[in-house]
Amino acid sequence: MTLLKCATHVVADLPAAVDRYRDWMGYRLVEQGAVPPDLAAAWQAPASAGRGYALMQPASGEAVFLRFVEGDPVPGYAPIRSYGWAAIELCVSDVEAVNLRMLESPFEVIGPPRELDGFATVKPMQVRGADQETVYLTEILAPGPETGLPQPRSLVDRPFIMVLACPDLRKSAQWVKDVLGLPVIDPVAIRYSMIKLSFGLDEDAKTELVTAKGAGQVFLELDQYPEGATERPRHPGALPPGVAITTMLHPDLARLEGHWAAMPVVREGPLYDGRRSGVLVTPEGALLEVIEGGEL
Template identity: 70%
Template sequence: MTLLKCATHIVADVDAAVERYSRWLDYKVVEDISVPADLAEAWGAPASAGRRAVVMQPASGSPVFLRFIEGDEVPGYLPIRTYGWAATEICVDDVEAVNARMIESKVFDVIGPPKPLDGFPNVKPMQVRGPDKETVYLTEIRLDDPTSGLPKPRSLIDRPFIMVLACPNLRATMAWMADVLGLEVSGPVAIRYSMISLAFNLPEDSRHELVTIKWRGQVFLEADQYPEGTTKRPAHPGALPPGVAIVSMVHPDFARLEGHWASPPVVRQGPLYGGARVGVLRTPEGALLEVIEGDALAWGE
């Protein structure tokens, strides 16, 4: 089961984003709208009202989405250098085949070729970066074990399954995830994390702490301790920040979230929201977390 529902990326050209994610990742458009003013207000981003927003679904048909919202380029923004949502991790069936496709695409730059994750030999990720500086991990899970907390893809490139959060104080974020959201948080582990080391020009063997965050044993978030030199993410006044701007999740217990809302729940329609109540929280880093009332999504759905 997963609580993850959507990753929202800010892009300069929605049509170009739709083209590359449909052609090279096999996603399809399920909604194409302008951002309603009240939704932009709920995000604390009134300047994003009226901007085009497209929701896309993976070839597997899983109702876990990518959303692309039009936004203006932010001078000085560098990926994997600021606090907040840092990357979207998508599960794939064959990472070597996906790597060949990414190279062929010439629109996604391979910034990390496929290799087993340090300390996790059955997890083989690669990393790419798109034209809007979006960082995407494409990960093959090389085991079929329901107790692993990891998904089994149902298409070559399936759904987002983990969202990565860059933290200034990992333990404060761990406590918030457990106390506010009621999630299971693993103990910190320090691994060789090439994306962070490369971004900060650190030695290749540098280690960085991270935790995984679960719901009933199923991983759907990762929180990383970022090094000295990380900064607050720049943004245009009143607009959504660049990169991964919002993560959306479902939660079955809105009562426990009372008193924590940055924007209180209201009913919202569309493929992402499905007529449920939706509220907005902010993580300790200030990252936007959109919460949709509802039960966890089973792997087979």
């Protein structure tokens, strides 16, 4: 089981985003509407109230979602350049087949399939969509409890890891341990193609990262961003551009007392399922929505 429940991305054209993920990723629309004012307030984004949203589910039927929320483009925003949630990572059953599909799609392939330096258990590729969303599409070469990685059940399956860009990796990793109570691996330094490309780093440059596991599966990755990374620009009172929110399960909301940016309340719908949900803010200012449930 995964603790990850949803990745939320801000988009300029909501119907186009829904069509893109339906036609090329195999996702289906399960809920749509306007963001309620109380939910926008919980997200620290009152200006996002009333904007359209769509919740989509992978073809596998896994109850781990993508959510798109309408927002106005932000001048100066560039993906993989600022702190906060950096990318959505979806697990796939055959990355070479996905690559062929993406080459025919409106997504731009920015990283073809390749083995990942230091991680022999996965084979990722990367694409970018019309809303500047960066999506990792990762074949799981060694699923199971030993690796903490899932077995995809459709060509493109659910989000399985969310990537957080950090100005201080060790500080953020300690926050994940102390606040969320999750085990975090020691930092690993790898050649990270997307960060090298975005920051113009030397070919041999390495990036430190850690991963965190819950309920037996890896679902968070924290990356140390290099010099040149910035705070994410945003419109006043609105959700930040790019990946705006990660939503996870946590079985012990009492543990999080004293850390809430928005106190838990009961919410309905396919994502919340009538459970309590509140909002935390990570050390870099990223929104982490927490729904009661799951097991650590």
